[in-house]
Amino acid sequence: MCFVVVFVWSAMVGTLIGSDPTRLYFLKDWVNLLNYTVWCPLYIGFGAVLIATIIRGSGELKQLVRQNEAGSRPVGSYRSIFSILLLVLVVSLFANAKFMTENLNPAIYPRNYWFIDHVMPDGSRVIGAFGFYYGLLNFCLLLFSLLVAAAFVSEFRLVLQIAESLDHVKAGSSMTTEVLRTRLTTFTQAYLAGKLAVASYMGNALVWKTSQAQHSNNLAVLGGALTLFGVVLLSIPRYYIELQWFRLRAAMPSAAESDPEYEDLRLWEVDFLGGSWKPKLVAHVLDTLMIGGFISSFWL
Numbered sequence: 690m691c692f693v694v695v696f697v698w699s700a701m702v703g704t705l706i707g708s709d710p711t712r713l714y715f716l717k718d719w720v721n722l723l724n725y726t727v728w729c730p731l732y733i734g735f736g737a738v739l740i741a742t743i744i745r746g747s748g749e750l751k752q753l754v755r756q757n758e759a760g761s762r763p764v765g766s767y768r769s770i771f772s773i774l775l776l777v778l779v780v781s782l783f784a785n786a787k788f789m790t791e792n793l794n795p796a797i798y799p800r801n802y803w804f805i806d807h808v809m810p811d812g813s814r815v816i817g818a819f820g821f822y823y824g825l826l827n828f829c830l831l832l833f834s835l836l837v838a839a840a841f842v843s844e845f846r847l848v849l850q851i852a853e854s855l856d857h858v859k860a861g862s863s864m865t866t867e868v869l870r871t872r873l874t875t876f877t878q879a880y881l882a883g884k885l886a887v888a889s890y891m892g893n894a895l896v897w898k899t900s901q902a903q904h905s906n907n908l909a910v911l912g913g914a915l916t917l918f919g920v921v922l923l924s925i926p927r928y929y930i931e932l933q934w935f936r937l938r939a940a941m942p943s944a945a946e947s948d949p950e951y952e953d954l955r956l957w958e959v960d961f962l963g964g965s966w967k968p969k970l971v972a973h974v975l976d977t978l979m980i981g982g983f984i985s986s987f988w989l
Contacts, residue, residue: 704804736833
């Protein structure tokens with residue numbers, strides 16, 4: 690929809706293609722063409738899968754948390770959800786307003802984009818209905834992206850609670866590594882969706898970076914957020930719960946495990962998007978091709 694509406698609208702207002710050297714026409718705007726046809730569909734799709742996976746599987750994961758930690762008051766939960774949604778909405782509004790202001794700045798974007806209605810005699814750019822639609826489109830994409838980040842943070846918190854509850858879980862049942870891996874299936878699926886979404890957002894950021902003559906504040910914030918979430922925070926829950934599980938097994942060795950080793954708690958294969966995926970292999974490929982080199986590619 691991002692591509693189709695913009696394509697049709699730009700054709701109607703005469704900014705689809707042309708020869709004015711001061712204007713960047715839509716079919717010559719390879720950055721937005723690539724974003725609308727590749728990166729946006731990818732991060733929207735994987736982000737939606739991440740949110741759906743967390744909502745669907747959170748109840749199963751909460752069974753691994755101590756009752757006194759998992760049993761929060763419904764009213765408090767509703768207030769937290771409302772506060773998060775309100776914060777996401779406010780941040781989206783302010784960030785999008787800043788983004789649209791940057792699009793009117795010739796120092797950042799030297800050429801007039803296809804959504805610019807006209808330029809005043811003093812050089813200031815004016816947007817019309819098409820520009821307002823472009824702003825609304827980016828607001829919706831930003832709002833969705835922040836909801837994806839909020840969902841990830843909620844999963845992050847839940848997995849940390851599970852890690853702190855592993856001694857209780859192991860003491861109350863004959864928990865083995867294979868059983869724990871199976872019970873963490875939802876986490877592995879969310880981890881996989883998160884990796885794919887982050888890689889897509891990074892691709893979007895790297896492409897967006899090439900369109901700016903002078904890097905904007907919004908681009909710097911996006912790069913910082915992706916560095917924090919994608920390079921640092923995304924893997925912390927997995928490593929933390931694996932370290933807690935190793936510590937617990939080392940402190941309480943069984944007859945079958947007199948000298949336990951550190952073990953990866955991700956399933957080798959997991960049902961994902963209608964097929965069988967290998968999370969470890971996918972994570973390795975994404976880390977090698979995109980995530981691992983993002984800092985040097987974006988910041989240097």
